[in-house]
Amino acid sequence: MMYSEKVMDHFMNPRNVGEIEDADGIGEVGNARCGDIMRIYIKVDNGIITDVKFKTFGCGSAIASSSMATEMIKGKPIEEALALTNKAVAEALDGLPPVKMHCSVLAEEAVKAAVKDYFDKKGIAYDPKEFPDCESCGYCEIDKCG
């Protein structure tokens, strides 16, 4: 199998699947054309991410990356969620095949998009540069995504 045991575990038994009705922030990234969409919901209390859920349309590594990313930010301060990198997600999964690295990028972006949405809703000021947009990751270029 091309996937690590960790990836398969998070794919077969994804953590935190679902939605949060009264979410404080929702981030959605990717597009169906490329085959991956991630939507992450966060609940924030006193600067701490108290709950997080996700829904993902995508391949095995997209689902596993979403699951892992939600685990990595659950119960953590907002700052830690903002510091999450795609590399950290991929490493926590014991690595992803090179053609699947963009899945970990999407997971990072989805988490950050949810935090940004939370900041926007609460009127909290932030530096837009902290939030990469889809074009900045570069993996689509590598994969020639349309």
Place this chain on the structure above:
Amino acid sequence: MKVYADNAATTALSSAAKTAMLPYFDSIYGNPSSLHSFGQEAARALSSARDTIAKHLNADAREIIFTSGGSEADNQAIISAAMLGAKKGKKHIISTKIEHHAVLHTLDRLKKQGFEIELLEVYSDGIVHPKDLEKAIRSDTALVTVMYANNEIGTIQPIAELGGICRERNVIFHTDAVQAAGHIPIDVKAENIDLLTISAHKFHGPKGVGALFCRRGITLTNLIDGGAQERGKRAGTENVPGIVGMAAAFEEACTNIEANAARVSAMRDRLIEGLLEIPESILNGHREKRLPGNVNLCFKGIEGESMLLLLDSMGIAASSGSACTSGSLDPSHVLLAIGLPHEIAHGSLRLSLSEYNTEEEMDYILTAVPQVVARLREMSPVWKKMQEAK
């Protein structure tokens, strides 16, 4: 339960083929080009294999060249016709958008060398319209190459009609019959076929061996130069066990072709009907003009690779045209050619059956696939939006 439903990728070796091959790994090891008795025994096996392959295609044994498989035969057929055309200043080649990469990538290479490649539409049911071919043929057309049946969506092309048009207009006609051979009857004479590709491992023969039918009068270009094997058209000491295995498998498949097709297509139809009951599912390819073993559907709102992984965890081996299984971010060129939008093409599932499959396995597939689809839709934001939009 373990179910192998990926027979379009490759098939299990038949026991008849295996039994036929074994002596050629063992006691019969001579080189067919050698004069002595050891060599001549191997040469007789080759000759008999050639007769068998030719008989079931309604060809002459001298018109069969053994190759390393379907890809090599496709390459050689196309390059040969292109070289013949180029000699007469003909550099226009007609094909379709749904060919196997063994054909499309060879055409890409020729394009770089100055050939003009025209790919015919296949419309939403995946079938070439003979009228389109009639219109496309020009005085400088060197070759028409249209696959007999498609490996992904199983559509069977009107080969006899296309062959007839080519013969009338005096254009060389090649067909990649890798998916058709041994599964539906082929008659190179009646269908006016000039060049035809087969591959043993798609009809329960061994991997790495195939054949090219080349009608007498058409000169092949060598891809491999060297000794005088295969009438000087394909050098290299022959893969004797492989060729013997291919012939045994082809003999078995062609002898039972009607009974197998009836049984396999009944299983196919059960799967198609049963799986189309899943909401928002689409059948890809023509409903009737279809290989006996091919089932190909798209399930909206989910992605193919995750479907394959879940099915695999339940013991079912299938395939998908999703980007994730192709190593790029684009879904299959075949599914795009029949007009599916990217997002739907990502959710394709191909189940390809053979006579080795059983009705019990179909029961199992029919319970497993709806579970897998439901589970993935449950976690899909795309599916949620589709439901909300209703």
